[in-house]
Amino acid sequence: MDNQRQFYRVQSLIPIQVELVTRDPSDNTKCSVSDMGLPNxxxxxxxxxxxxxxxxxxxxxxxxxxxxxxxxxxxxxxxGKQEFTSTPVTLSATGMGFKWKETFEAESLLRIKIKRQSMARQCVYTLYGDVIRCLTKEEGRHDIAVHFVGLDQWMENELAGFILNLERGIEGAKI
Incomplete structure (x- = not known):
């Protein structure tokens, strides 16, 4: 029973941005949401x-x-300033997995931006996560697994709502 997941996971095609950041104690790795204005x-x-x-x-x-x-x-x-790549991901409220063109060392810190676009809301989630797995796959792609850090209860609930909308097919594209 120790191997059960605490949060529900969903697979979907969503626009993301990934970048390696330095692990500096003075840096703020608190996750956040930036509104992009009203939809349509x-x-x-x-x-x-x-x-x-x-x-x-x-x-x-x-x-x-x-x-x-x-x-x-x-x-x-x-x-329009931010370039996002639509990527198949497995997303939960505590982490995510995805294939990416770059490789990252285990325990590296990543800044991941997720673009959320729905009829009700357009925003960008800025999340931070520790790389827990990076496996090299064919065609120069790497299988990355990340555990989110700096999530407060509000942000965890925000992600859970987004994940439910992905599962219902209200947002994103199923893969």
Whole structure:
């Protein structure tokens, strides 16, 4: 019974970014979430503004539409800065496995960014993990297994919700 998994695992095709980071005690390896703005912002319609002075309404609505456009453009630019590779992964709330083009030493620290795109939410999870296995496979790919570090209870619950959505087929692509 010691070999049972504590968390559910799901296999899915999701966009990720992986980089080796130095293990420095002064570095913050706390996992985080960065929102990428509202989903489908191109179809997002500005709300109209009504003030106490009806003569001001047209000018305020123009300003509001311009601000919405600026926010949309900034969100799209931020999302476009990061290059993600859609990769088949096995994901749980405590770790993940994936095949990658680079090799990493056991016990190396990785920063893994996972892009979450759904109808309800677009964000990037920044996770840190210790490499627990790196096996060289054919075609220059390496089978990597990572155990997450720096997860608090909130982030663990956030990942668990994402995993449930992957299992239900609401997000990601099944493999």
């Amino acid at each position: 912002q191109a179809s997002f319609k500005s709300t109209s503004i009504q003030s106490n002075d009806p003569a001001m309404d047209p000018a305020l609505n123009i300003i509001n539409k311009k601000l919405d456009l600026i926010i949309q453009l900034l969100s799209e630019r931020e999302a």
